[in-house]
Amino acid sequence: MGFINDITTRTSHGLACSTAHRSRDAISGACDNESLKWIPTLARELATAGAVQGKSWSLAEVCEHLALAFESTIYGSGNEPPPRRWRALTRLERTRRWFIKCVMLTTGWFPSGVSAPESVAPSGSLSLPEALNRLEFAAEQFERKCSSPGATWGYHSLLGKMNGRTWRRFHTIHAAHHFSYFASGRSH
8 A cells, every 4th residue: 555655645735635545445445345436426526626637647537547447347248268468478477467466456556657458548538527427327337246146257458357356456446546646746
């Protein structure tokens, strides 16, 4: 959780501290039954507070990106074989990715400087209200899938096969990572 602590120490205004505190609480509390409703709620709070433009992505683009990430988790079949590029990886590369996944999911750390896959890159065409609504709907759909017995889960392009609990943890850390840029003034 180093990046969350970094937010708290590098910022001094109330919104940033509130955002860092909310993100830290979400990361430490993420478990099977923890709702991810805090994600669209925090996005709306940031919009209301006027934090609509980060250094690289706008709040609308971050909301669209998070919604696309939720949607790719929800609508992936989970029964599909691993992506070809995952099967083609060397044992060393698979081990490296497994290690990154373990560190990320246990500490809340999210790697910076990794480009978003094209399938979840924001188009930049949504207005902030549209992006907020899409994020809220996607988070609700994710919650529905988590509560569905027998739900199937697919592969993450970098981290591999994940179950519902792991996807929930990933989305918690992922959202906190993106919101931290608005809290700290760091660039994406």
